[in-house]
Amino acid sequence: MRAPLDTAAVSAALRPHGESVMLPAAAYTSDEVYAWELRHMFAGGWTCVGRADELTAGPVTHRALAVGDIGVLLTFSDGALWAFANVCRHRGHELLPLGGAAQRRAVACPYHGWGYRLDGTLLSAPGFDTPPEGLSLVELPVTTWLPADPPGAVRGLPALVRGQLGPRRPLGGRLDGPARRR
Numbered sequence: 001m002r003a004p005l006d007t008a009a010v011s012a013a014l015r016p017h018g019e020s021v022m023l024p025a026a027a028y029t030s031d032e033v034y035a036w037e038l039r040h041m042f043a044g045g046w047t048c049v050g051r052a053d054e055l056t057a058g059p060v061t062h063r064a065l066a067v068g069d070i071g072v073l074l075t076f077s078d079g080a081l082w083a084f085a086n087v088c089r090h091r092g093h094e095l096l097p098l099g100g101a102a103q104r105r106a107v108a109c110p111y112h113g114w115g116y117r118l119d120g121t122l123l124s125a126p127g128f129d130t131p132p133e134g135l136s137l138v139e140l141p142v143t144t145w146l147p148a149d150p151p152g153a154v155r156g157l158p159a160l161v162r163g164q165l166g167p168r169r170p171l172g173g174r175l176d177g178p179a180r181r182r
């Protein structure tokens, strides 16, 4: 999808060196362009959200952050790593405030108390004898990554997340396993 910029003005900026001109001012100042970049450049591609050892320090079991304009809930359990949309499947409440972290064995929605296991499956739903099926958290692609030939000693694996909604299948990375890219 193209950025909301004047095509002719962008073409002029892409001419060979010596003929090119600056990007149009809107590329630097437009709220519309900024929103486009958050959604399509940052949420639409892999974003490094930090070192896995620092993200899990505490030990934290889940934390909330933003990837582009998408709220993401990272969860950690027994060396596994998952990323989900930070949205409850009941009425869509935010599960954990942006920037927050928790040290619990389950994710608790603050609105009506639905609970989710750290792998995203629904654990409990007050008012239901058995939790409704098919209402696991919406999973996002996540992995830990190292370059094939890392320079010097590397103390922690970077954790990478895509903010775009991913396929509904387990994609969780391993915090202690070999580097993988998805």
Ligand code: FES
Pocket (backbone or CB within 6 Å): 088, 089, 090, 091, 092, 093, 109, 110, 111, 112, 113, 114
């Ligand atoms: S919105 Fe989360 S439990 Fe109702």
